[in-house]
Amino acid sequence: MTPTSATAETVQALLRSAPQSEAQLEQLAREAQTLPIVELVYLVETRPDTEAAILFRVLDKDTALAVFESLPAPHQAELISALRTQQVADIITDLDPDDRASLFDELPASVAERLLHGLDADQRAMTTAVLGYPREAIGRYMSPEVLTLAPGMTAGDALAHVRLHAEEPETIYLLPVVDRSRVLLGVVGLRRLLVTDPDVLVGDLAHEAVHATATDDREQVARRFFAAKLLAMPIVDGEGRLVGVLTVDDAVDIIEQENHEDSARTGGAEPLPRSYLSTPVLQVVRSRIVWLLVLAISAILTVQVLEVFEDRLDEVVVLALFIPLLTGTGGNTGNQAATTVTRALAVGEVRVRDLPRVVWQELRVGMMLGAVLGTLGFVVSGLVYGTAIGTVMGLTLLSICTMAAIVGGLMPLVAKKVGADPAVFSNPFISTFCDATGLIIYFTIATAVLGL
Template identity: 80%
Template sequence: MTRTQATVDSVLTLLREEPQHEGQLEHLAREARELPVGELVYLVETRPATEAALLFRVLPKSIALTVFEALPAHHQAELISGLRTQQVADIIGDLDPDDRASLFDELPASVAERLMHGLDADERAMTTSVLGYPRDSIGRYMSPEVLSLRPEWTVAEALAHVRTHAAEPETIYLLPVIDATRSLEGVVGLRRLLLVDPEARVGDIAHEAVHALATDDREDAARRFFSAKLLAMPIVDAENRLVGILTVDDAVAIIEEENTEDSARTSGSEPLPRAYLSTSIFGIVRSRIVWLLVLAISAILTVQVLEIFEDRLDQVVVLALFIPLLTGTGGNTGNQAATTVTRALAVDEVRVRDLPRVVWRELRVGATLGLVLGVLGFVVASLVYGLSIGTVMGLTLMSICTMAAIVGGLMPLVAKRIGADPAVFSNPFISTFCDATGLIIYFSIATAVLGL
């Protein structure tokens, strides 16, 4: 057993005993200080609320703030209820305005209002400005604390300004250049400031800024951020006035949250509101049950199709043997296409206007896959069950693969067009649709070939 694991076990033992007197709390505090921040974050996330609050309470302020900032906003909100008022006030005051706004979203209005009144005027104003934007907009994730430069300054003046105010903003590596009305004119990197002639004008060395509107969708802005390979991105209002800056850590957090949500919905569930080990059994069931009910109801289509073609199955019983193979092939083919197109949408490789091109491409891909599988199915089925059954299998596999690939590529684009989440339209619904449609294709081909 490693030293860290032994310390973790000791902390867990103390938490379960719920230490009350000063000596026990001091022992817990000493043990907790020995743990890396990553282990502390894990413990706070995965322990019951009372134990998490107790552990957090004994941490030194600097470590507590680092741990608190690493937690999701909804978990921060749960933790606050178990902390002392002064400790909460100290932590809230040290958060960045965008992190504070995310936390306030998760708190009851009365609690958020009380905490807001505890902030100084400047922090309250910055937090209010972030809260003024829609919840899924990039304005909610920007930092309003921005170190900006004026185009008429010399590089020497700009560097002096940076040295004076470097401790205030969240980042100084990318510096927006604004005019007297705060209109964004460009950006300049700190490295470039250090390398050019001190007498050069900032406006002459600045370059065009990759920026986003504060009301832009957060995922779209974050994807654009990484596509441009930025360290920071200015955020402007509708009049092109600088209102904040998006930093790489916030962009990463957005993408991680979106990917987690997409991954959960693609597999037919909702993302968990907190860490898996600290989510109640009821919470996990609730995240999955709705989708299972929806899919169960939609799967009735498959049963109805089988009932319609029941007489064909009675005439040629061997047809029933291939149903799992055909439905599985159709679902897998559709899921592959949907996953590929959903990812392409997320990284802006495909747009809604590309729908005809995507359909044409997936038609050819599906037909090629179907040809390969169809030939294989024809050979195997013909050898075992005869030429007629082999013909049915070959034609059906080719048709189902083509249909499933088109549907799989089409649905994420349709979802994007109507403003829905492409992941929601992905694997579960495609599987169900392809099952029912594939069976109709199968029995239609069997009827024609076998003369049923």
Template identity: 65%
Template sequence: MAENTQVSTPADQLEALLEGPLNAHSLDEIAHLAESTPRPELTRVIGAVPPVRAAVLFRALRKDTSLAVFEALPPGYQAELIRTLRGPEIAAIIEELDPDDRAEVFGELPASLAKKLMLGLDPDEREMTATVLGYPKEAIGRYMSPEVLSLRNDWDARTALESVRARIDEPETVYLLPVVGPGKVLEGVVSLRSLLAADPDLPLSALTREATSVHALTDREEAAREFLSHRLIAMPVTDEEDRLLGILTMDDVLDIMDEEDAEDAARSGGAEPLDRSYLSSSILRIVRSRIVWLLVLAVSAILTVQVLEVFESKLDQVVILALFIPLLTGTGGNTGNQAATTVTRALAVGEVRVRDLGKVIWRELRVGLVLGSVLGSLGFVVAGLVYGWPIGTVMGLTLLSICVMAACVGGLMPIVAKKVGADPAVFSNPFISTFCDATGLILYFTIATVVLGLH
């Protein structure tokens, strides 16, 4: 039988060299392997090793390759790499970045270092970067590109095309071109395709269509969702008076959604998102991302213990009740989490608004009734056949009650979070599970007390 052999790729060899002792020979090998490693793999390797080791590989890359790799790294790791590298090579990369990408990196750096790098920029680049940095971190203005090629509404198609050709290298995108009037007020947009196909003497106003734009202070996730819902390739960003400030592009939107999805996934599991790859994160950084929620959950779980202590006498009378506690708490937590996940998603994509609270509760109440009826009937039959019909009745009624309660709570919590300005994902799995555990046990023992005549 032929033996299985695993072929080591240049990226695997690079990673192995960077994890081992470095000397003159290994540095030459790193430089040689970097030449034959695809850019996506170089990005993965740099993101998987500590910044000090990543800097060694980074210095071995050609300028165009190093820029492409740097742009693909998360902002937190970019900042770590800058602190490690310093020097002229990183200053050149910072100069080449788009203003919105540069602002995102500066936001992760110490103020003194960010100021130093800012002073080293070309005056025009410094001004554009400062403009983007002036917006809050969660505002879409922080992610727009101020390098936008706009056209005047009193031009014809020929003049507009001449302007595009003259400035083709300046903006981040030219596929959708904003059309502005006096004072840079946004009048609409025109696509490059329609501009190229138009009669040169045709007034630009005849080609202009209504623009889907966004205010610079709009929350970044809300703006990104709107961008995707309209299936745009670019979207103008304006101020309160509809004056054009910049443009939002698809790559910026995808970056925002990646960050938001990672944040929601982490928080729904009771952790904070890591700002770099898992393998390159220190043990302390991973612990910090998890410990806060573990402490919160540990404190809140005391509620469940206290509920059990209150009903300890009931358990002494009917010990068999203790066997069903894991089933009931698990059912409540799962039902609540299902409802919360569904409503959180609906909130994110704009299907549900805060004012729809009543509709959501009424819908989840009916969903809970149906789920509870199915599970309760099953619990009644199985528990009744094995432990007797009184116990079966307790199980059936409890499962029905828990499903209704958990579905309503799961639908309520994300909307309440949205109303108070919190992240709906935070109110999902960890908090709802603990709340439903304690409340479910109260329902369980209350029903058991009534049905079984406990005292």
């Protein structure tokens, strides 16, 4: 969101003037405190580091924490280096353990260790537990602060327990029920406790929990979380013992990160670690240059194909006119199939074992698309350039659409099978592959039909 209010513009002007005096800083603080959190986050993300630090320092503690928690972890790490030691300590202490772990990932090891040792024993233990899981594991995003109930409690006792400890956990709307070894037995919703007779045992109220293991992949768990329409999900270890809970805000963050990553790679780039306007130019270049080089090298295949069929082009020059149309159609058809299958993989609608069904589906879709476009191509090009050229165009469009649809649907599944990110097989890569292959199909059909 871009700040548009007069107050936001005033704050930006004050920051640009590099306020130093106490009066200037007080004016900045007054103006900044009237802005909503979303505009303050935008300003901190998009202003230079020194200006962002000045703005952050004049905010009150609660507002500063709300802004800090809304920033991506890489941006948090950069802001930390520009803040006063005491302010850093206050922020780190108030963060949830999972948010703290994400921040520590971005900090130099020495800084992270110093901040970790500055925490009290309980907070340090919870943060260390979260840091012990791999970055892609859901355990890295759970909150270890969980309010649990025992099966032998009555509903009345359970409500009293919730009231006494309501400020400690991240959520109280879903309450795990565990035995003495913390093995998960089930869950109880807060609403059910409120409407149940106080003498009913919690064990009788508990129902089976939709849960995940701490080492499970974060994206798969987050997708399951939303598919089940949950507010919170218990996370257990390999022996079924409760170790934390995944809340809806953390699940949203995971999906947003995955979608951002997939979107960037589909476009042939790496995701930026922070907001676009605050990312240094060289970092933006690095995020794009690798894929551009890969695609440029792979595009040489297209040039080689044209060189092989150069004599056919010399004989029938009109064939060159249709090359952009055919390569564009093949690339677009492949991109559509790849995007559809990649999304289906992400939401669990398709699995690797469904590969034959996906190929069969895309074969039929490609042939139908090719039949429609081929018929149109035959009619239009036939009227202008003759029946022979129309036949070449019709057969080529039919063949290219069928091939591109199959390739586009197949590549994400192959990527998943070999453990790669399906989004890496991005649309530009598929376009380049379909360009070269489509030209081979085109000139092969032209050679046969026109007798070249």
